[in-house]
Amino acid sequence: MNIKEMKNKLTTEQASDYNDLEKMSTVELLSNMNAEDKTVPYAIEKAIPSIEKLVDVIFEKMSNGGRLFYIGAGTSGRLGVLDASECPPTYGVADDWVIGLIAGGDSALRKAVENAEDDTTLAWKDLQKFNINEDDVLIGIAASGTTPYVIGGVKKAKENNIVTGCITCNGASPLSLEVDYPIELIVGPEFVTGSTRMKAGTAQKLALNMISTTVMIKLGRVRGNKMIDMQLSNKKLVNRGVRMIMHEINVDEATASSLLLEHKSVRNAIDAYNLMK
Numbered sequence: 001m002n003i004k005e006m007k008n009k010l011t012t013e014q015a016s017d018y019n020d021l022e023k024m025s026t027v028e029l030l031s032n033m034n035a036e037d038k039t040v041p042y043a044i045e046k047a048i049p050s051i052e053k054l055v056d057v058i059f060e061k062m063s064n065g066g067r068l069f070y071i072g073a074g075t076s077g078r079l080g081v082l083d084a085s086e087c088p089p090t091y092g093v094a095d096d097w098v099i100g101l102i103a104g105g106d107s108a109l110r111k112a113v114e115n116a117e118d119d120t121t122l123a124w125k126d127l128q129k130f131n132i133n134e135d136d137v138l139i140g141i142a143a144s145g146t147t148p149y150v151i152g153g154v155k156k157a158k159e160n161n162i163v164t165g166c167i168t169c170n171g172a173s174p175l176s177l178e179v180d181y182p183i184e185l186i187v188g189p190e191f192v193t194g195s196t197r198m199k200a201g202t203a204q205k206l207a208l209n210m211i212s213t214t215v216m217i218k219l220g221r222v223r224g225n226k227m228i229d230m231q232l233s234n235k236k237l238v239n240r241g242v243r244m245i246m247h248e249i250n251v252d253e254a255t256a257s258s259l260l261l262e263h264k265s266v267r268n269a270i271d272a273y274n275l276m277k
Helices: 003-008 024-038 040-063 074-091 122-128 148-159 174-178 201-216 235-250 253-262 264-275
Strands: 067-070 099-104 137-141 161-167 181-184
Touching: 024 161, 024 201, 040 067, 040 137, 040 161, 040 181, 040 201, 067 122, 067 148, 067 201, 067 235, 074 099, 074 137, 074 201, 099 122, 099 137, 122 148, 137 148, 137 201, 148 161, 148 174, 161 174, 161 201, 174 181, 253 264
Parallel strands: 067 099, 067 137, 137 161, 161 181
Antiparallel strands: none
16 A cells, blocks of 8 residues: 555544534634544553553663654654753753754744655655764654655664654554554544644644653653753743752752852752752
8 A cells, every 4th residue: 555545544634523614603613623632632541551662762772871863744843843842941951862853954843845744865864964873762753654754764763773663643554664662642533624733733742741751750850740950041940940949958048049049950959958968
């Protein structure tokens, strides 16, 4: 079966369960979309065993100095870049530890780049710029599971002994069949037929949240329930850091502020105070 034939069988491409959308009132549109969105967490729940397997191998690789890569096109690519870009400020990791790549490059984050996702060789070229190797893990993100850019990337990665995973919203897709650790989030037809920025995009975002957050917790980037390594890049985050310190070591605001100013991070401030005791 070729990709064109496969697309005709994809649940993400099937007709919406709703019709005559233009005749619906505003509240009907909103309520029906919300009803569809409520089904997404159940699709995630079914996939938790698959997510667990991928998280554990990512943790193992990153514990030994490896990195995590995401590749995707369109909405899927943007979600990968978003997740990767939020790891440094949230967990204080280097910006080359989790890397998101989108077909067509950074300009594709704002505007579609014609034919970029149809190039089966482009993803590997993009990945080679970062010297991806067998210490790393690559996750391909594609709602349809048929995106040539993503399939070409994971296939070449496997040939080079790199662990591969995927996040897709169709069962037994070409992408799933190419990777070591497939995650399939079967959300069914979209409210607007084929608009995978909706339920499929939501499901992918939830899965990415779970993957990166769990890995970072396991890597020690959270203490208790707090982001003690977050970057203090604005007043809100500085104030949050002060409150964390106050709560963790039971000191007043002035002491916590002084510690944070001196040690530049919540973790360092707490550890320095505890060493002085």
